[in-house]
Amino acid sequence: MTACQLRNPSSSLPQGVAGAGLTAPRNLKRKEAARECRRKKKEYVKCLENRVAVLENQNKTLIEELRALKNVYRHKAE
């Protein structure tokens, strides 16, 4: 038993047939809503990827800074 069958009792029908009673404008709205949802999701993922890149750069910079400071204090201690 697939998850789809659990959720959709009319799943023996090909997809699209079960909802054939829907009016065309309603179907159109669904299509557009799905497209918009996917567009937003892509945008969100891209945003997260950008953030990862920024944070990785920050991390590199901070590591470099820490290394430099350690050097300074090591020389002072000598």
Next chain:
DNA sequence: TTTCAGTTTCGTCAAGTCCC
């Protein structure tokens, strides 16, 4: 060039949430 497995894209359904 053909075949085929893996990936991406699309339309649809169902469930959840929000707002009136």
Next chain:
DNA sequence: GGGACTTGACGAAACTGAAA
């Protein structure tokens, strides 16, 4: 409550790259 909207999940079709 009920209609409109959002989103995860599914199957089908289209696309892609590697192997034969």
